[in-house]
Amino acid sequence: MELIHEGKAKRVFADPDSNNRVIIEFSDSVTAGDGAKKDAFPDKGSIACDISELLFSYLEGKGIDTHYIKRLKGPQLLCKKVTIFPVEVVCRNIAAGSFSKRYGVEKGIKFEKPLVEFFVKDDSLHDPLITMGALTRIGLVSRDVLQFLTRVTLSVNYYLSELLKQQGLTLIDFKLEFGMTEDNTIVLADEISPDTMRIWDNKSTSLDKDVFREGKGDLISVYKKLLDTLRASKPEDVEIVKEVVQVIVEPKSGIKNPPGEVTKKALMRLGFAEVDDVRVGKVFNIILKKPITTEILNHLNIMNVKLLSNPISEKHKVRLE
Ligand code: TMP
Ligand code: ASP
Helix, strand or coil, rough: CCCCEECCCEEEECCCCCEEEHHHHHHCEECCCCCCEEECCCCCCHHHHHHHHHHHHHHCCCCCCCEEEEECCCEEEECCCEECEEEEEEEEEEEHHHHHHHHHHCCCCCCEEEEEEEEEECCHHCCCCCHHHHHHHHHHCCCCHHHHHHHHHHHHHHHHHHHHHHHCCCCEEEEEEEEEEEEEEEEEEECCCCCCEEEEEEECCEEECCHCCCCCHHHHHHHHHHHHHHCCCHHHHCCCCCEEEEEEECCCCCCCCCHHHHHHHHHHCCCCCCCCCCCCCCCEEEEECCCHHHHHHHHHHHHHHHCCCCCCCCCEECCCC
């Protein structure tokens, strides 16, 4: 098989049977601290592959698009071929790891709301944290795509957290990667395993790679325990939540906007002399049965053109934040 890419814990091969599929093979090696710490544990690749398979299938079942197609023999997954976006998307529910270190925040502090962060995928720069503004200025990923990735990451956070909660476990944080398929669909890619998540039991004991990072136990038995716990979970009991996206329709500039003129006159009469102009548009809250996907985004745009807005006099925007 032709090797397309070699990562620290995975190898990606071209699928000999199809141009738009790849075979991802999980290896037994483990690294931490930007590659400073390195080891290998027999069976680690196969357990990480089992966990990724289980979680990708679970998320697909809840309506999240992933690259996963099927399990192959050994520690291999057959996946859709994608072009990976050059950002790592990290979601945190509880302070730990680089967040605690960077901001001097005690490990274990729970956030009021999950936090989504972006890191540049570039080993030579040591994968730095980056703002959405800087990412769009550099032109690495567009704002629309970043907003979409944020939205999907928050859905993944909900579904993974709920599944783990059933078993008395807490999802502390995790890292996701996304890619674009050949038919222009953005899907969740890479892996979801204890190599890329932090999970604690009810005694704040780690069931993830922190065991290796911090040298505090036997990695294989911990990974196995997590796999067994996930196998005993009941994905069907996790409720699919409805999501809302906003479609904002605005009058195009230069087009007369009588409701805006009426409002402006009323504001002037009330003494708001600083108002220069008012343009009135519409907001549609569209409630979805499942998480947003690129297919749903396309549908929303078509819906708009056909029904919600008048493309001659109005412009529309699907708002994901
Ligand atoms: P961090 O606290 O080191 O930034 O990590 C946050 C989460 O992202 C944690 O669950 C581990 C995961 N992660 C990776 O999967 N790969 C990486 O290269 C890094 C830095 C973190
Ligand atoms: N996985 C990264 C590395 O190998 C960092 C980490 O997860 O600690 O360096």
